[in-house]
Amino acid sequence: MARAHRNAACVAGLGYALARRLPRSALTVAFELPTNRRIDRPLIEGAALFGIGWSLSSLCPGPAVAALxxxxxxxxxxxxxxxVGMTAHQRFVARD
Incomplete structure (x- = not known):
C-alpha cells in the first residue's frame, strides 16, 4: 500500500475512533451513527458503483464540487x- 493510502487510512480510522468517543457533535445535538451492520445487495451495488465512478474519473464527489x-x-x-445519479436514486430507488 502506498504511503499516502496508509496515511489516509490512519487518519480515517483515528477520526472514526474519536467520533465514537465524543459525547456529542459540534453541529448537532447527538451523533447519528449507523445501527444496521448487515451487508446487503444495495450496499454492495452502491459501493461498487461509487468505486467505479471514482476510479474512472479520478474524482471524489466532495472535492469534485470544489474543483468546479x-x-x-x-x-x-x-x-x-x-x-443526475443522485436525482435518479431519490426518485426511483429511495424508499423513505
Missing part, C-alpha cells in the same frame, strides 16, 4: 452526472 471552480470540463461533466 477550476472551470475544467471533465469536472463539470462528472458533477453533472453525479447530480
Amino acid at each position: 471552480s477550476t472551470g475544467a470540463l471533465p469536472v463539470a461533466v462528472f458533477v453533472a452526472a453525479m447530480l
Whole structure:
C-alpha cells in the first residue's frame, strides 16, 4: 500500500475512533451513527458503483464540487452526472 493510502487510512480510522468517543457533535445535538451492520445487495451495488465512478474519473464527489471552480470540463461533466445519479436514486430507488 502506498504511503499516502496508509496515511489516509490512519487518519480515517483515528477520526472514526474519536467520533465514537465524543459525547456529542459540534453541529448537532447527538451523533447519528449507523445501527444496521448487515451487508446487503444495495450496499454492495452502491459501493461498487461509487468505486467505479471514482476510479474512472479520478474524482471524489466532495472535492469534485470544489474543483468546479477550476472551470475544467471533465469536472463539470462528472458533477453533472453525479447530480443526475443522485436525482435518479431519490426518485426511483429511495424508499423513505
